[in-house]
Amino acid sequence: MPHHDSSATPRSAGPAGGPDPFAGARVCVAGLGVSGPPVARALLARGARVVVVDGRDDETTRPVAAALTEAGAEVVLGDTPLPEDCGLVVTSPGWRPDSPLLTRAAEAGIEIIGDVELAWRLKPADQVWLAITGTNGKTTTVRMLESILRADGRDALAVGNVGTPVVEAVLPDADGRVHDILAVELSSFQLHWSNSVRPHAATVLNIASDHLDWHGGLEPYARAKGRVFARGTIRVVNTADDWSVRLAEEEGDPHTPLVGLRLDTPRAGELGVVEDLLVDRAFVEQPHSSAEELATLGDVRPAAPHNVANALAAAALARSVGVAPASVRAGLVAFVPEPHRIAHVASVGGVDYVDDSKATNPHAAAASLNSYASVVWIAGGLLKGAEVDDLVAGAAGRLRGAVLIGADRERIREALAKHAPDVPVVEVEGPAADAPPERTVMDAVVAEAVALAEEGDTVLLAPAAASMDMFTNYPERGRFFAEAVHRLG
Template identity: 60%
Template sequence: MSGHHWQGKRVTVAGLGVSGIPAAKVLHGLGAVVTVVNDGDDERARAQAAELQAEGISVRLGDGATLPKGTELVVTAPGWKPDKPLFAAAAEAGVEVWGDVELAWRLRGLDGKEAAPWLAVTGTNGKTTTVRMLASILEAAGLKTAAVGNIGVSLLDAVLGDEKYDVLAVELSSYQLHWAPSLRAHSAAVLNLAPDHLDWHGSMEAYAADKGRIYEGNRVACVYNAADPATEDLVRAADVEEGCRAIGFTLSAPGPSQLGVVEGLLVDRAFVPDRQRQAQELAEVADVQPPAPHNIANALAAAALARAYGVEPSAVRDGLRAFRPDAHRIEHVAEVDGVAYVDDSKATNTHAAEASLAAYEPIVWIAGGLAKGATFDELVRKSAKRLRGVVLIGADRELIRDALARHAPEVPVVDLDRTDTGAMPAAVREAAGLARPGDTVLLAPACASMDMFVNYNKRGEAFADAVRELAAERA
């Protein structure tokens, strides 16, 4: 798509913020006539609007429902729900709606140079970790890369900036995929599927379908989770290029066209000359930090995408060894009186909490927050045998308490009946009272944090501070 295409084109950008403002500036710079519409009209929005207006971009605050006259294209922030009136008006007028990912995809190669291919990752949980692992592996292979998309460098900066990349490791949310109809990745992975954001998508089927868009048009490999049949179903449904392969990853011994684990080794039976009889060692399980089961699965998915791109086994090993996860993802905080304290505040839904709980035993579990419509029976039933005790905090803690009464009635439960930020030190002290040497006190809330904290980072920091205070007292 050449720069001439945009001269005078009337584009409406829906939403201010981390994607809307860069999109508006880029389109304006290409010569488009840009109008930004935004639902909010608060002090922050007015400041953002003033910044854009100073560059000659029109902004309408407090009116995100009306399609500006003459609009030829809408570019939306990914979080705007598909049922908003603006999009209904666009559909009636025959106007396309793109997200920021679609815009970035269409603008690749605008400078006339060959565009870097995309290795794309989505899933309910593990996206950020897997993409950062993938970027670390690609860097170890000597490739110029960046972790982009729903993480790190913005996609628009990556495709239009002065930095030229060999390949991009791209994290994509279901929201972003919904608004990216023409995306065609080199290779892509869906890590897992569990109910999430159903209020936005409307149903589990619609959520899964949006995740599955990541496979459309893949050239080399569609990577799926062999333990999650829904991800393989998405591969089967995808329209891919001739010769594109389905590549599974598993925590068990791999079959042909899979990556898996054998006697403490990560091995490849997909990208080898004779996958019926041959396997290639990639790394040791110990090279993955932390070596929790779901993190090993993330490493295998990252390795599969890197191998699909032609990366050598030694780079997989070196990249995994160099990688360190972000804070608040199964992060060991301290050991106090023989009890390990682990912060997995990022476990904001039941699927993530289940993976976290599966990594330890016995556990004193700190849980609760905003349930976002989730139910907890399956999580508690699967994890009951690992639980030494449970400490509950947050607005929707009674949902977890009721599930514990049904499926783990013998497990001691402390219900703090609190939603203030000061509840976390109390929760840590209650957990310490339930724990025995050799146990793990695990913050894996299975809920969002906004009832008590600004975000999951602040929740994790409060937990870590409380643990360090406990350690200082008992030193």
């Protein structure tokens, strides 16, 4: 495939001619969360008459509301009315479809879109989108992809939940420049509210139970993810995940390439692993008789199986726009994993301590547990309705002990009793009674894990649950764990 000319002159964004559909339009922006303010500013810049509504009226929303009012928007706090003569609603991703404002808008025949759909409509015609969705691994994969693209000299940016809102990334900066390629992380919420987004290439990494309360079940949740395989989009699928394959086949365009990813020898049209090499048999001249070496397993950090799958997905999306094989390796080597994602904390007394606090659901925890042969597992928190029997049954042979915390630890204990009855289990409710005030519940947790672990074991924080019952968020949970481990020394 042709190599990209990175010396091309930067483009400036703007409508491709004709009247601007947003100029003078009255648009309701629902929600003052992460996506709401940049959406409102983008619409104001295009001459729209913007009304922002949010049911909250507190010290968090008031300064944001004041800044938007100063910029020219009308802001309503403490209520969520549907503005009169509103022709479009742009909703924050977290707003459920059955919320009163969105229900009223739908009944009135008013179009409802999300921030991603708005960004697609605002972007320059020649900006390329490479899209990533799935239950787990999205942020890692989109950042790997950004690193690979940049190693190839591309003007690329990772957007979505990774920092830059997608709406900001399609608008010109102060110099009138817009990025050539976006690596776009997409949630099921965002895809639910998108109807014309057409990425150049896209992948569904995996599907597991998550956000079922919002979508009303696994099938609608998965179908929302499948919308990423829009007509004309190159489909990149995880051959080990039934939903990934099914969505590509049922939701995608059968006339576009279907590129498989696997952790063993790839067939023609796939990327995979041969011994310790990541290889491409899809984006090559002769896929039936040749392959390109892209990287080694040592270039992927950490080289856990699910993370190798993430690397293959990033490589496939990059190769779809002609990125050179050497740039795949360079990008993976340059990539720095984010904290709390299978992060090695320390080795103490022949025992490894690993922080995967980001494993906030059973699917993510299963991938983490699969990466180690002998594990003392730290688990528990808020399960959000998720089942853990399959997780525990699948990991039973690897478990040397379990330390349970959090509101839903009883359900994990019951699963362990059923599927791993010989594994010793300890429950920790809080810090030891005689602990000094600077010690946290994690000091007690780590102390119990030390007592269970033997040389060669891995003490793994992979909670399979959300953190808000005991901690501010999953980074705090991971940080307290790491600090407790470091105090062992």
